[in-house]
Amino acid sequence: MNKRVQRLREKLKENNLDAVMVSSPENRRYLSGFTGSAGYLLVSHDSSFIATDFRYFEQVKRQCPDFVLVEIWGAMAGWLPEALSKLSAQRIGFEASDVTYNLYKQLTELVSGMEGNRRPQLLPSTELVEALRVVKDSEELEAITKAINIADAAFQEVVSRLKPGMTEKAIAWDLEKLMREKGADGTSFDTIVAGGPNGALPHHHPSDRPIQQGEPIVIDMGAKYNGYCSDMTRTIILGKADDTFKRVYDTVLAAQLTAIATVQPGMTGEQADKLARTVIEQAGYGDKFGHGLGHGVGLQIHEAPRVSRNAKDVLEEGMPFTIEPGIYLPEWGGVRIEDVVILEGGKTRVISSAPKIGA
Amino acid sequence: MNKRVQRLREKLKENNLDAVMVSSPENRRYLSGFTGSAGYLLVSHDSSFIATDFRYFEQVKRQCPDFVLVEIWGAMAGWLPEALSKLSAQRIGFEASDVTYNLYKQLTELVSGMEGNRRPQLLPSTELVEALRVVKDSEELEAITKAINIADAAFQEVVSRLKPGMTEKAIAWDLEKLMREKGADGTSFDTIVAGGPNGALPHHHPSDRPIQQGEPIVIDMGAKYNGYCSDMTRTIILGKADDTFKRVYDTVLAAQLTAIATVQPGMTGEQADKLARTVIEQAGYGDKFGHGLGHGVGLQIHEAPRVSRNAKDVLEEGMPFTIEPGIYLPEWGGVRIEDVVILEGGKTRVISSAPKIGA
Numbered sequence: 063m064n065k066r067v068q069r070l071r072e073k074l075k076e077n078n079l080d081a082v083m084v085s086s087p088e089n090r091r092y093l094s095g096f097t098g099s100a101g102y103l104l105v106s107h108d109s110s111f112i113a114t115d116f117r118y119f120e121q122v123k124r125q126c127p128d129f130v131l132v133e134i135w136g137a138m139a140g141w142l143p144e145a146l147s148k149l150s151a152q153r154i155g156f157e158a159s160d161v162t163y164n165l166y167k168q169l170t171e172l173v174s175g176m177e178g179n180r181r182p183q184l185l186p187s188t189e190l191v192e193a194l195r196v197v198k199d200s201e202e203l204e205a206i207t208k209a210i211n212i213a214d215a216a217f218q219e220v221v222s223r224l225k226p227g228m229t230e231k232a233i234a235w236d237l238e239k240l241m242r243e244k245g246a247d248g249t250s251f252d253t254i255v256a257g258g259p260n261g262a263l264p265h266h267h268p269s270d271r272p273i274q275q276g277e278p279i280v281i282d283m284g285a286k287y288n289g290y291c292s293d294m295t296r297t298i299i300l301g302k303a304d305d306t307f308k309r310v311y312d313t314v315l316a317a318q319l320t321a322i323a324t325v326q327p328g329m330t331g332e333q334a335d336k337l338a339r340t341v342i343e344q345a346g347y348g349d350k351f352g353h354g355l356g357h358g359v360g361l362q363i364h365e366a367p368r369v370s371r372n373a374k375d376v377l378e379e380g381m382p383f384t385i386e387p388g389i390y391l392p393e394w395g396g397v398r399i400e401d402v403v404i405l406e407g408g409k410t411r412v413i414s415s416a417p418k419i420g421a
Numbered sequence: 422m423n424k425r426v427q428r429l430r431e432k433l434k435e436n437n438l439d440a441v442m443v444s445s446p447e448n449r450r451y452l453s454g455f456t457g458s459a460g461y462l463l464v465s466h467d468s469s470f471i472a473t474d475f476r477y478f479e480q481v482k483r484q485c486p487d488f489v490l491v492e493i494w495g496a497m498a499g500w501l502p503e504a505l506s507k508l509s510a511q512r513i514g515f516e517a518s519d520v521t522y523n524l525y526k527q528l529t530e531l532v533s534g535m536e537g538n539r540r541p542q543l544l545p546s547t548e549l550v551e552a553l554r555v556v557k558d559s560e561e562l563e564a565i566t567k568a569i570n571i572a573d574a575a576f577q578e579v580v581s582r583l584k585p586g587m588t589e590k591a592i593a594w595d596l597e598k599l600m601r602e603k604g605a606d607g608t609s610f611d612t613i614v615a616g617g618p619n620g621a622l623p624h625h626h627p628s629d630r631p632i633q634q635g636e637p638i639v640i641d642m643g644a645k646y647n648g649y650c651s652d653m654t655r656t657i658i659l660g661k662a663d664d665t666f667k668r669v670y671d672t673v674l675a676a677q678l679t680a681i682a683t684v685q686p687g688m689t690g691e692q693a694d695k696l697a698r699t700v701i702e703q704a705g706y707g708d709k710f711g712h713g714l715g716h717g718v719g720l721q722i723h724e725a726p727r728v729s730r731n732a733k734d735v736l737e738e739g740m741p742f743t744i745e746p747g748i749y750l751p752e753w754g755g756v757r758i759e760d761v762v763i764l765e766g767g768k769t770r771v772i773s774s775a776p777k778i779g780a
Contacts, residue, residue, distance in 0.1 A: 098624060116711030117623040120751060135711075136731060158522040163515075163545055166522045186522055235601060242594055252607070264476040265457060352475030352494075372495060392479060 064128055066093050069194050071107055080151035080182075081106035082190060083169075086160040088361040089191035091289060094126045103129070106149045113141060142172050147180045155187030189366070196358060196366045197380040202290060203404065206359065206382055207413055209246065209292035210402055212285040214416045216240035217296065226275050226300055230255040230268035233281075241285040250284030250291035250363045261297070261395035264353060264388060275301035278311075278395045284363060291363045293384050294414050295400035307397070310347070310389050314397045315418060317341035317387040321355060322412060325385070327405050331355075331373030338387045339371075347389045356384035359402055379405050382413070423487055425452050428553050430466055439510035439541075440465035441549060442528075445519040447720040448550035450648060453485045462488070465508045472500060501531055506539045514546030548725070555717060555725045556739040561649060562763065565718065565741055566772055568605065568651035569761055571644040573775045575599035576655065585634050585659055589614040589627035592640075600644040609643030609650035609722045620656070620754035623712060623747060634660035637670075637754045643722060650722045652743050653773050654759035666756070669706070669748050673756045674777060676700035676746040680714060681771060684744070686764050690714075690732030697746045698730075706748045715743035718761055738764050741772070 070093060074082060084090055084103035094103055094112055098121055101114030112122055113132035122131050132145050146154065156169065173184055198206065220236050234253040241249060256266035258277035266280075273279050282295040297314075299307060317338040325334045335355040342351045354370020359382055367375035369383055377383070386400030399418055403410035429452060433441060443449050443462035453462055453471055457480055460473030471481055472491035481490050491504050505513065515528060532543055557565065579595050593612040600608060615625035617636035625639070632638050641654040656673075658666060676697040684693045694714040701710045713729020718741055726734035728742050736742070745759030758777055762769035 097626060119711075120622045121624065156522075158526075161522050163517040163520050163522060163525045164547060166525075167517075167545075186526075188523060238601075239598060242598075248611070263479045265480065267456060352478075 066194065067105060067110055067128065070105055070191060073190050073193065074105075074107065074155075077155065077187060077190065078153065079155045079185065079187065079190075080153045081109075081149050082155040082187060083157070084191060085157050085165075086191070088365075089157065089160075089195070092191060092195055092361060094129050096122060096125050096129075097289070098122075101134075104132075104145055104149055106151045109149055111145055111149070113145060138168060139172055142169075143176050146173070146176070146182055149182075152182055153185055154182045155185050155190060157190070158186035158188050192366055195360055197378060198360060198382060198404075202360065203382070205288040205290035206292065206402070209250070209285045209287035209290050210294065210413045211415075212241050212244045212246050212287060213283055213292045213294055214414050215244055216285070217281065217283065217294065217416045221281075221296075221298060224273070224279075224298070224300060227272045229270050229272050230257055230260070230266075231270055233273070234268040237281070237283050241283070244285075246285035246287055247289070248286050250286045250293060250359075253284075254280065254282035254295075256280040256396070258395050259393055261397070262390045262392045264390060264396065264398065273300065276304060278307055278397055280396055280398055282398065282400065289361050291359050291361070292414075293359050293363060293386075293400065293402055294416060295386055295388075295398045296416060296418065297397040297399060298419065306391075306394060309345070310391070310397045311419065313342055313345040313347060314387050314389055314399050318385055318399045318401070321385045321387070322401070322403060322410050325377065325403070325405075325410050327377055327379050327408060329377050331367055331369040331375045331377065332371060334377060334385075335370050335373065338385070342387060342389060350389045350391060351387060352390065353388065356386050356400075358383045377405060379407075381405055385410075425553060426464060426469055426487065429464055429550060432549050432552065433464075433466065433514075436514065436546060436549065437512065438514045438544065438546065439512045440468075440508050441514040441546060442516070443550060444516050444524075445550070447724075448516065448519075448554070451550060451554055451720060453488050455481060455485050455488075456648070457481075460493075463491075463504055463508055465510045468508055470504055470508070472504060497527060498531055501528075502535050505532070505535070505541055508541075511541055512544055513541045514544050514549060516549070517545035517547050551725055554719055556737060557719060557741060557763075561719065562739075562741070564647040564649035565651065565761070568609070568644045568646035568649050569653065569772045570774075571600050571603045571605050571646060572642055572651045572653055573773050574603055575644070576640065576642065576653065576775045580640075580655075580657060583632070583638075583657070583659060586631045588629050588631050589616055589619070589625075590629055592632070593627040596640070596642050600642070603644075605644035605646055606648070607645050609645045609652060609718075612643075613639065613641035613654075615639040615755070617754050618752055620756070621749045621751045623749060623755065623757065632659065635663060637666055637756055639755055639757055641757065641759065648720050650718050650720070651773075652718050652722060652745075652759060652761055653775060654745055654747075654757045655775060655777065656756040656758060657778065665750075665753060668704070669750070669756045670778065672701055672704040672706060673746050673748055673758050675704075677744055677758045677760070680744045680746070681760070681762060681769050684736065684762070684764075684769050686736055686738050686767060688736050690726050690728040690734045690736065691730060693736060693744075694729050694732065697744070701746060701748060709748045709750060710746060711749070712747065715745050715759075717742045736764060738766075740764055744769075 356369035388398030715728035747757030
């Protein structure tokens with residue numbers, strides 16, 4: 063943890079800040095180890111405070127040995143100005159993508175009420191901690207790999223016993239149950255099982271509709287392990303595939319394999335997206351692939367880097383992200399194939415091992 | 422749904438607004454029925470728009486018949502100014518407790534770029550939709566009751582087979598599994614099972630520690646049904662209770678029953694909290710009850726009304742909220758007892774039915 067706070071302090075310097083107030087739950091956990099639902103970190107060049115309420119006093123003592131506890135009792139006015147004074151920081155950043163308009167107003171009011179010589183400046187800062195989180199360390203990669211292995215194993219077990227007539231809901235629950243029983247903390251998002259026409263909704267919620275022979279069935283699932291997310295999609299078919307399925311499936315698979323084979327460190331998210339998109343466009347399905355190629359995964363299921371049209375994020379060694387092209391045909395259904403890859407030694411390494419039809 | 426939008430329009434009038442941009446996921450769902458993870462509502466006196474991206478186009482058509490879909494492709498600049506023009510609204514509220522500082526900056530920039538005669542004013546608004554949500558309609562109460570019944574049944578089944586040596590984690594998972602199998606969409610929060618000293622952490626995360634004879638075991642759990650949350654806590658003991666347990670348990674139970682018996686519509690959250698707190702203070706444990714007495718439940722596990730020290734919210738007929746006093750003794754453990762009650766006919770009605778020891 064210490065090392066992460068150290069890296070944050072370097073970031074502070076780069077950004078000409080004396081301190082930062084961290085409010086986002088994932089950034090809070092990343093830096094301090096605290097897994098509770100409420101609290102703020104205040105980190106300056108020589109202090110690390112964690113402010114939280116009664117429910118978490120004991121937990122902070124166990125989880126955050128590197129942070130000094132500031133007890134929150136009641137309103138912010140009761141602890142924030144004093145804590146800020148103790149920081150002795152002039153320029154204090156706040157997380158502008160997390161702090162709400164109302165909280166911002168409250169913060170500026172409290173600060174403007176502080177004595178002149180102790181009154182700091184509040185400055186919006188964006189992606190300070192996120193910039194640290196985007197490249198994963200070995201402990202993080204281990205957790206992501208474990209989450210992926212759990213989801214893979216659950217998928218293979220459930221798919222081997224799928225039969226027409228099972229409902230989407232029952233299949234989704236079977237997958238979630240198995241992931242937990244194989245050691246997951248929980249799911250990283252609500253499992254998607256979408257049979258036939260439902261597959262045309264990329265984020266379909268499992269229904270009581272039974273799956274049927276000969277239709278595409280999209281399964282998108284993720285486990286959480288030690289707070290870290292996995293994310294995988296497979297599209298399967300029971301019985302005989304029709305020509306539409308074969309054409310659509312092969313196009314999506316070709317797009318995915320193209321991206322896996324050719325994405326390199328140094329590319330932007332936009333360039334990576336284009337590699338797969340071109341394959342789909344050339345097959346005449348360009349307007350049926352309406353979402354981005356992928357996204358980073360970590361403590362959040364969607365995090366940096368963005369891998370989609372207009373994404374300027376540069377892909378670097380040590381970044382795990384998804385590659386998940388899809389084609390969606392209203393009435394008929396959809397096909398999506400997704401793996402998490404990591405950039406290593408100049409190329410992608412696919413972490414998941416669940417088989418793809420025809421691959 | 423229509424009725425809710427109608428009530429929102431009355432609220433707009435009261436607040437001298439021509440329209441509102443709704444960004445909070447629960448408010449969005451409450452008004453439109455949309456269960457997706459991303460999107461905005463724009464509601465004026467004569468228009469209702471829902472803006473969302475490709476992943477949800479088909480879903481919106483199914484779920485939101487009263488709303489006109491605005492397709493989001495790429496950045497906000499691509500759709501927001503045009504949609505705002507179509508609203509023909511001068512004074513447009515945004516949800517100041519949900520919109521982040523960065524989003525606010527982006528919104529004001531986009532609006533300032535609109536043509537003079539079409540340029541609206543953006544105004545922070547707070548608890549516009551929340552004020553509608555605090556009193557529940559019959560459909561909502563039915564969903565909450567169903568969620569509570571599911572959690573009750575799971576609790577009673579699991580407790581009947583508890584044995585020393587089971588781990589907190591295994592018990593929590595058993596509860597979560599049963600809730601799902603009894604029809605829950607999922608849990609309304611991570612189930613808490615805290616044996617012995619762990620119970621001193623009000624929000625303890627289940628560990629591999631086995632539960633033991635003669636120690637307090639706090640179980641705090643909730644189911645979700647049709648999006649609505651339940652919330653219940655029981656503290657149990659296997660084998661013989663010691664004197665500390667008896668004294669602490671009886672105090673917490675007395676505090677809870679006092680509040681249940683005496684809370685009335687018209688009281689503030691603060692007054693309700695005080696009823697239970699006084700009982701605990703008189704028993705000498707005042708400083709060991711560090712959290713509020715309760716909170717509203719609905720689409721969110723914590724929502725209005727606040728029922729705690731300094732809470733000015735007025736409790737009214739038709740509001741469901743928790744009553745959950747607790748006493749926490751570091752090293753020893755904790756006792757918390759919680760039910761959801763609803764105000765009806767001038768008094769509370771307890772919805773849950775899981776038994777309390779000695780009650």
